[in-house]
Amino acid sequence: MSLLKLETDVAAFPPRPRLSASRRVALLSLAVGLAAIYWFSIRLVEFDIQRLVDGMPMMAQWIMGSFPPDVSGFWLLLQRAGETVAMALVGTTLGCIIAFPLALMAASNTNPNVWLQQTVRGLLNGLRGIDSMIFAIIFVVAVGLGPFAGVLGISLHTAGLVAKLWSEAIETIDDGPLQAVTLTGATRLKMISLALVPDVFPSLSSIGIYVFEANVRGSTVLGLVGAGGIGQELKNSVDLLNFPRIFTIVMIILVMVTVVDQISAYIRRKTI
Numbered sequence: 001m002s003l004l005k006l007e008t009d010v011a012a013f014p015p016r017p018r019l020s021a022s023r024r025v026a027l028l029s030l031a032v033g034l035a036a037i038y039w040f041s042i043r044l045v046e047f048d049i050q051r052l053v054d055g056m057p058m059m060a061q062w063i064m065g066s067f068p069p070d071v072s073g074f075w076l077l078l079q080r081a082g083e084t085v086a087m088a089l090v091g092t093t094l095g096c097i098i099a100f101p102l103a104l105m106a107a108s109n110t111n112p113n114v115w116l117q118q119t120v121r122g123l124l125n126g127l128r129g130i131d132s133m134i135f136a137i138i139f140v141v142a143v144g145l146g147p148f149a150g151v152l153g154i155s156l157h158t159a160g161l162v163a164k165l166w167s168e169a170i171e172t173i174d175d176g177p178l179q180a181v182t183l184t185g186a187t188r189l190k191m192i193s194l195a196l197v198p199d200v201f202p203s204l205s206s207i208g209i210y211v212f213e214a215n216v217r218g219s220t221v222l223g224l225v226g227a228g229g230i231g232q233e234l235k236n237s238v239d240l241l242n243f244p245r246i247f248t249i250v251m252i253i254l255v256m257v258t259v260v261d262q263i264s265a266y267i268r269r270k271t272i
Contacts, residue, residue, distance in 0.1 A: 062243050063243075065243045065244070066243040066244050066246065066247035067244070067247070068244065069244050069245075069247045069248040069251070070242065070244035070245040070247075070248055071248055072245075074248075076233075077230065077233060077248065077249060077252055078252070080223075080228075080229055080230040080232065080233050081229075081230045081252050081253070081256045083147055083228055083229050083230070084216070084219045084220055084222075084223075084228075084229035084230045084231070084256070085216055085219075085256065085260065086147070087147050087150045087151050087154060087219045087222065087227075087228065087229055088154060088212060088215035088216040088218075088219045089212065090151050090155075091132075091150065091151045091152070091153070091154025091155045091158060091215060091219075092154065092155075092158050092208065092211055092212040092215050094151070094155035094158075094159075095154065095155040095156070095157070095158025095159040095161075095162055095211075096158065096159075096162055096208050096211075098155065098156075098159035098163075099158070099159045099160075099162040099163035099166060100163075100166070102120055102123070102124060102159065102163035102167075103162070103163040103164075103166035103167040103170060104167075104170070104192065105117065105120040106120045106121050106124060106163060106164070106167035107167040107168075107170040107171045108171055109170065109171055109173070109175055110170060110192070110196065120163075121164075121167075123160075124160045124163050124164045124167075125160070125164075126160065127156055127157060127159055127160020127161070127163075128157070128160035128161050128164060129160075130156075130157065130160075131157060132150075132153045132154045132156075132157040132158075132215070132218055132219075132222065133153065133218075133221065133222060133224075133225055133227075134153075135152065135153030135154075135156045135157055136149050136150050136152070136153030136154075136222050136225050136226075136227040137153075137225045138153075139152040139153055139227075140225060140226045140227060145226040145227075145228070146226075146227070146228045147227060147228030147229060148228075149226070149227045149228070150219060150222040150223075150227030150228055150229060153222065153227065154215050154218070154219065154222075158211055158215060161211060162207060162208060162211055165207045165211075166200075166203075166204055166207060169200055169203040169204060169207065170196065170200055173196070173199050173200055174199075180195070205268075206268060209264050209267060209268055210264075212260075212264065213260060213261055213264050216256070216257060216260045217257055219231070220234070220253050220256075220257075221234075223235055230249060230252065230253060230256075233245075233249055234246065234249045234250075234253075237249060
């Protein structure tokens, strides 16, 4: 019986459709185009495995030279690590505050003005397209060296990224509650606070927390451009080729990022 059923299923399985000539040509052209793009990209980045192999002994020598780790000024390094987390926290919070009204203006179901939607979306693309480090360089010129420039750089990039993700989350919600509140004669502010925010709050919170985690990791390198944090200590040690201290700083960064990730995951489990 089972053999008969198997033969029936095989017989009922539809034959594999044959691609048309134009479809095969299109797929072949796509494959050739991708191969050409990768070939040019590999040439542009000077990809060379042999150079990596030749450099492995030097890398191993540097790693061996990192022991024992240099823990002098350990409390200063912890202070710089705390400064890094603070930069990410304040910058992310400020960015989220800026992002919320921008997300409302970029979402089609909360802003019927198509011209304004497209204008705000273009602004968000610009903010997202410029990395926090680039913004930090600009603000270092404006406000001087230190973590404040890093906070400002993080906040602008975060505003663009978070507003984009929040606007997409807002557009996916059911319009029923929004329309019901609007029909009661409620103002737009009440519609947003009573119907929109409670519905999308879990998604918005989750996005905000994930971005904060990413900003903590990104903040570790802002010190390379003078924006403070533990990245500044890392840059100083790299300039001096102080490998034992570099090793200590890298370990502190790994622990810091791991702790922040675990705390963020705990908050999501308990509140979202």
